[in-house]
Amino acid sequence: MKKVVKIKGMSCGHCQKRVEDALNKLPGMEATVNLKREEATITVSEGWDEQLIRDAIENAGYAVVSVGDKKGLFGR
Secondary structure, eight states: OEEEEEEEOOOSHHHHHHHHHHHHTSTTEEEEEETTTTEEEEEEOTTOOHHHHHHHHHHTTOEEEEEEEOOSTTOO
């Protein structure tokens, strides 16, 4: 299952990598972060925990705006 996380506070490639690394350290999750869209797309395994995602992003120094399902061909 794929989730889209809107993130506030990223301003450069270093920010993008920092968030991506924090998310990819979580068990059962694979993430890519898009700086321009200010979002992460995360493939999560069954039994995932939204709070773990929020905590990882906030501990990296950024704010989570929303967490939702990825929909449609273009993710919207």
